[in-house]
Amino acid sequence: MTDLELKKFKKVLKDENLRLTPQRVEVFREVCNSEEHREAEEIYLALRKKDLNVSRSTVYRTMDILYKYDLVERMDIGDGKWRYEHWLNCHHHDHLICIRCGTIVEFTNTQIEEIQKDVAEKFNYQLVRHVHQLFGLCKQCRKMPISVN
Amino acid sequence: MTDLELKKFKKVLKDENLRLTPQRVEVFREVCNSEEHREAEEIYLALRKKDLNVSRSTVYRTMDILYKYDLVERMDIGDGKWRYEHWLNCHHHDHLICIRCGTIVEFTNTQIEEIQKDVAEKFNYQLVRHVHQLFGLCKQCRKMPISVN
DNA sequence: GTTCTTATTGAGATTGAATCTCAAATGAGA
DNA sequence: TCTCATTTGAGATTCAATCTCAATAAGAAC
Numbered sequence: 001m002t003d004l005e006l007k008k009f010k011k012v013l014k015d016e017n018l019r020l021t022p023q024r025v026e027v028f029r030e031v032c033n034s035e036e037h038r039e040a041e042e043i044y045l046a047l048r049k050k051d052l053n054v055s056r057s058t059v060y061r062t063m064d065i066l067y068k069y070d071l072v073e074r075m076d077i078g079d080g081k082w083r084y085e086h087w088l089n090c091h092h093h094d095h096l097i098c099i100r101c102g103t104i105v106e107f108t109n110t111q112i113e114e115i116q117k118d119v120a121e122k123f124n125y126q127l128v129r130h131v132h133q134l135f136g137l138c139k140q141c142r143k144m145p146i147s148v149n
Numbered sequence: 150m151t152d153l154e155l156k157k158f159k160k161v162l163k164d165e166n167l168r169l170t171p172q173r174v175e176v177f178r179e180v181c182n183s184e185e186h187r188e189a190e191e192i193y194l195a196l197r198k199k200d201l202n203v204s205r206s207t208v209y210r211t212m213d214i215l216y217k218y219d220l221v222e223r224m225d226i227g228d229g230k231w232r233y234e235h236w237l238n239c240h241h242h243d244h245l246i247c248i249r250c251g252t253i254v255e256f257t258n259t260q261i262e263e264i265q266k267d268v269a270e271k272f273n274y275q276l277v278r279h280v281h282q283l284f285g286l287c288k289q290c291r292k293m294p295i296s297v298n
Numbered sequence: 299g300t301t302c303t304t305a306t307t308g309a310g311a312t313t314g315a316a317t318c319t320c321a322a323a324t325g326a327g328a
Numbered sequence: 329t330c331t332c333a334t335t336t337g338a339g340a341t342t343c344a345a346t347c348t349c350a351a352t353a354a355g356a357a358c
Contacts, residue, residue, distance in 0.1 A: 017305090018305080018306090019304095019305060019306065019353085019354050019355075020354075020355090021305095021306065021307080021353080021354070023306085023307070024306090039344090040344085040345085041344080053308095054307090054308095055307065055308045055309075056308085056309090056345095057307075057308060057309080057310095057345095057346085057347090058306080058307060058308075060344090060345065060346075061306085061307090061346090064346095076225065076227045078225045078280070080229055080315085080316090080343080080344065080345095081343090081344065081345095082344090082345090096268070096269065096272050096274050098274070099277055105272055107268050107271075107272065109264060109268060111264055112261055112264050112265075115258060115260055115261050115264075116261075116283055119245070119256050119258060119283065120245065120283055120285055122256075123245050123254055123256065123287075123288075124287070124288035124291075125245050125247070125283065125285040125286065125287055125288070126285045126286040126291050127283055127284075127285040128248055128284050128285045128286065129284045129285075130281070130282060130283045130284060131227070131280060131281070131282040131284070132279070132280070132281045132282075133279060133280040133281075134265055134268065134269055134274065134276055134279045135276075135277050135278045135279060135280070136269055136274040136275045136276040136277045136278075137274065137275040137277065138272075138273065138274055139272075139273035139274070142273075142275050166334090167334085167335090168324085168325050168326075168333095168334060168335065169325075169326090170324080170325070170334095170335065170336080172335085172336070173335090188315090189315080189316080190314095190315080202337095203336090203337095204336065204337045204338075205316095205337085205338090206316095206317085206318090206336075206337060206338080206339095207335080207336060207337070209315090209316065209317075210317090210335085210336090213317095229314080229315065229316095229344085229345090230314090230315065230316095231315090231316090
């Protein structure tokens with residue numbers, strides 16, 4: 001977690017009349033210090049492992065705040081769980097997801113972004129956000145034979 | 150439900166050693182005869198309203214079969230519920246979703262499809278499927294003032 | 299530093315979509 | 329018609345996420 005990140009978090013809490021608690025800081029630190037796309041439960045367990053016992057409720061509540069005030073990005077790959085990634089200083093991107101091993105890689109494509117705008121305009125929709133996920137087999141998984149189990 | 154649709158459904162059941170039951174036929178008919186993107190629960194309630202009392206379990210189980218054997222398409226807009234749409238004789242399409250009223254319209258764009266293939270290739274992913282959803286305000290909802298409730 | 303008010307925390311209960319269990323019912327091949 | 333594996337229905341269960349509420353603690357005012 002950089003000083004800038006902590007500063008931004010503190011600013012959000014202040015601006016929104018939310019209190020700066022050690023639990024909130026630990027959750028935010030945990031998110032900032034990982035490049036993965038993790039579920040709330042994983043963040044909760046990671047904190048426990050470090051003997052930072054923040055309750056499950058508080059982790060969920062803090063993730064809600066971080067998402068609401070745009071300090072993290074979140075994605076849903078269709079398994080009923082939100083996955084979070086730290087977002088500050090990053091740019092918008094979409095995802096390639098391996099359906100076998102779960103590896104998630106990020107991509108950006110300005111051409112697609114442009115066409116999306118055209119499509120929304122054509123249908124008279126005011127575009128707010130989008131979800132674009134490519135599911136497939138990653139380089140490693142393509143090579144492996146299909147398991148019968 | 151067209152004869153062709155019923156025939157295809159019967160073929161799938163036969164091929165997969167699944168039995169042709171009145172409940173399964175009613176669920177499939179209900180899905181075929183609607184152009185909406187509906188949840189399992191909505192399909193269940195629609196059947197009840199018509200005094201076709203198929204249990205909730207059977208509706209869920211039948212939707213699983215229809216999806217597995219490609220007789221329906223399903224989508225997840227991030228609210229934890231699968232939405233189904235009848236699929237036979239339709240082509241692949243993506244969705245524009247109004248974040249206020251929930252209206253879903255379909256779009257296709259061959260250019261985006263092409264770029265997707267390039268992106269997957271660039272990352273050495275074997276593309277299997279994709280999710281592309283544009284969220285925004287539809288023509289009607291753009292005009293309405295934001296409610297404070 | 300002390301006091302006071304109000305937000306926050308944690309533990310466990312609750313929700314809701316989806317899945318599972320198992321006894322009773324029923325397709326469909328012989 | 330008989331037989332038997334499959335399917336159904338009702339209710340229990342799962343799991344992520346949210347809610348409840350008493351105890352705790354942040355932080356503004358002094």
